[in-house]
Amino acid sequence: MTQRLLPFFLVFLLWASPAVSATWTDAVGRTVQVPDHxxxxxxLVPSLTEILFALNLGDRLVGATQFCTYPPxxxxxPRVGNYLQPSLEAIVASKPDLVFASADMAAxxxxxxxxxxGIATFxxxxxxxxxxxxxxxxxxxxxxxxxxxxxxxxxxxxxFCRIRGATEKLPRPRVLLAIMVNPLTVAGxxxxxxxxxxxxxxINVVPDxxxxxxTWSMEAVLAADPDVIIxxxxxxxxxxxxxxxxxxxxxxxxxxxxxxIPDPDWVYRPGPRLVLGLEAIARALHGSGLRLEDASCxx
Numbered sequence: 001m002t003q004r005l006l007p008f009f010l011v012f013l014l015w016a017s018p019a020v021s022a023t024w025t026d027a028v029g030r031t032v033q034v035p036d037h038x039x040x041x042x043x044l045v046p047s048l049t050e051i052l053f054a055l056n057l058g059d060r061l062v063g064a065t066q067f068c069t070y071p072p073x074x075x076x077x078p079r080v081g082n083y084l085q086p087s088l089e090a091i092v093a094s095k096p097d098l099v100f101a102s103a104d105m106a107a108x109x110x111x112x113x114x115x116x117x118g119i120a121t122f123x124x125x126x127x128x129x130x131x132x133x134x135x136x137x138x139x140x141x142x143x144x145x146x147x148x149x150x151x152x153x154x155x156x157x158x159x160f161c162r163i164r165g166a167t168e169k170l171p172r173p174r175v176l177l178a179i180m181v182n183p184l185t186v187a188g189x190x191x192x193x194x195x196x197x198x199x200x201x202x203i204n205v206v207p208d209x210x211x212x213x214x215t216w217s218m219e220a221v222l223a224a225d226p227d228v229i230i231x232x233x234x235x236x237x238x239x240x241x242x243x244x245x246x247x248x249x250x251x252x253x254x255x256x257x258x259x260x261i262p263d264p265d266w267v268y269r270p271g272p273r274l275v276l277g278l279e280a281i282a283r284a285l286h287g288s289g290l291r292l293e294d295a296s297c298x299x
Contacts, residue, residue, distance in 0.1 A: 024142055027125035027135070028103050034120050037144040038097035044086050045102045047271040048124060049074050051136055054272045055148050063094040070265060070273075088113055098122060098142075126270035128195040129160055129278075135270070152272060159275040160199065161297035163282050166290060167201040173227035173285050175202040176252075177267070180234060181243040184216045193267055196274070200282040202228070218247065225250060228257045230284050232264035259284035 021033045042063035043049040049068035052058055058073055063080040080094065081087035083102075088110060091099060096119060101111050103125035114121045122142065126132040133153045140149020175197050177187040187193030188206040191213065197204045205224040206214065221229075221244075229252040231240040241258045244250060252258050261267060261284070266277030283290050 022142075024122065024138075026123040028123045030123060032120055032122050034122065034142055035097050038120070040095060040097045041143075042080060042091055042094055042096040042099045043068060044080070044083065044091075044105065045100055045124060046070070046083065046265075047126065047132075047269040048100045048102075048139070049077070050269065050271040050273065051139055054152055055136075055140060055143070055145050057143060057145065060143075062096060063091060086110060092117065092119070096120075100124060100139075127190065127192055128270075129199060129274065132270040132274060133157060136272075156272065156275055158297060160278060163278050163292055164199065164201075165297050166292050167282055167286055170201055170286050172201050172203050174205050174224070175228045175230065175285060176205050176221065176224065176226040177230045178240065179213055179268075181231065181237055181240045184218070184221070184243075185213050186216050188212050188214055192270055192274075196267055196278055196281050197285075200278060200285050202281070202285045222247065222250065226252055227255075228252055228259060228285055230259050230261060230267075230281065232261040232267065234264055257284075 021035050024032050024034050026032055039060055040062045041052065041057070041060045043052060043061060044065055046065065046067045046069065049061065049064050050070050052061060053071050053074060058077075061077045064074060064077040065086060066079050066082045068074045068077065078094065080090035084105070085107060091114070099114055099119055099121040101121055101123050103123050111121050111123060124135050124139075126135040133156060136149050136153045136156075137146070140146045177193040177197060179185040179187060179193070186206050187204070188211065189204065189208045194204045194206075205226045229244055229250070233240060241260050244253055244258050247253060261277065261280045263276075266273050266280060279292055282292065
């Protein structure tokens with residue numbers, strides 16, 4: 001009798017056991033126990049929210065920050081505070097299987113608090129094109145959607161490759177990427193904007209220094225005298241290009257090469273829309289007639 005019931009008992013144990021978990025190492029070297037196919041996700045990273053929707057996983061989101069604004073469907077996700085100060089109480093109340101956080105968050109103590117509470121938290125740190133691609137693949141694997149993530153990553157890699165092919169033999173203009181104009185904040189080395197400029201075959205005029213996004217005076221801009229100045233609108237600065245128009249001695253102003261990228265998220269969020277950002281920067285550097293769609297991929 002016992003022998004006949006044993007197989008059924010084993011099947012019951014397998015069915016009743018809690019979901020298995022896997023061990024992953026996140027971008028800052030933390031070991032994270034992630035439940036198998038986590039269904040309830042909280043994203044504290046706007047770019048990660050975009051990636052999740054691009055992987056058709058937006059329906060798993062039970063919490064996101066106020067800055068998680070794309071795609072439009074992200075507006076329907078319950079809010080857990082803003083990027084710099086997410087609410088621990090709101091995160092916990094959402095009962096997440098997994099929380100995504102950023103290494104650049106101003107409140108790293110939050111991750112430690114979530115750890116103490118036994119809430120799996122995976123930290124990401126994409127800061128250039130390659131690490132963005134790697135992040136997409138990692139997230140896909142962690143969430144059990146590796147094939148979908150690989151397709152998205154391959155599409156982005158091919159687009160980046162075509163842009164490199166279209167610009168590889170063109171002159172390299174000197175470029176200033178202004179994050180905002182009041183105060184004038186620029187993208188230095190080791191930033192996503194810097195890597196976009198380099199990939200589009202430009203030279204970032206901002207030298208290495210103590211800060212990744214230093215504040216510049218107009219005297220510093222005049223001394224650098226870039227060939228191209230790239231700006232983008234943001235709250236309170238609808239027309240940042242006008243800031244430079246009052247300095248006609250600047251080469252970029254004289255040659256009408258102060259270029260506005262319509263959506264700042266294209267160049268500041270390490271997600272799928274980086275393709276649009278790189279295309280926009282390539283055209284800003286090399287002319288609107290640059291035919292990226294006809295370029296061959298030259299890895």
